[in-house]
Amino acid sequence: MSEWKIICRVDDIPVLGARRVSRAQGMDVAVFRNAEDEIFAVLDRCPHKGGPLSQGIVFGTSVACPLHNWNINLADGCVREPDVGCTQKFSVKVDKGNVHLMPEELATLALEFMPPTAGPKLLQSA
Numbered sequence: 001m002s003e004w005k006i007i008c009r010v011d012d013i014p015v016l017g018a019r020r021v022s023r024a025q026g027m028d029v030a031v032f033r034n035a036e037d038e039i040f041a042v043l044d045r046c047p048h049k050g051g052p053l054s055q056g057i058v059f060g061t062s063v064a065c066p067l068h069n070w071n072i073n074l075a076d077g078c079v080r081e082p083d084v085g086c087t088q089k090f091s092v093k094v095d096k097g098n099v100h101l102m103p104e105e106l107a108t109l110a111l112e113f114m115p116p117t118a119g120p121k122l123l124q125s126a
């Protein structure tokens with residue numbers, strides 16, 4: 001059975017910005033908030049050359065990677081054409097203003113990448 005863990009409040013994430021959730025055993029997860037207060041979570045790693053997506057510009061339901069401006073669809077983690085590739089997407093639930101992620105996914109998905117050494121403020125360790 002899948003369980004959810006409260007990560008932060010929606011208001012803890014800046015509008016059109018991101019926060020990171022660190023993982024002891026792998027790369028951080030970037031949690032985004034768009035202009036409509038929709039919340040998304042993807043691995044903080046661009047599928048192009050590993051850019052820190054949490055430092056990108058959020059627009060609509062996408063983020064522009066800060067390194068080479070590829071546009072990643074936050075709903076599924078995949079880049080928009082003409083580029084190709086996907087980063088790992090994580091499940092998100094928002095309930096009563098709380099943002100939830102799945103500990104099971106944080107512990108198992110996309111652990112094969114090296115963590116970056118810079119990025120936005122850390123929310124908490126998973």
Ligand code: FES
Nearest residue numbers: 046049051065068
């Ligand atoms: S590393 Fe993200 S666009 Fe190149």
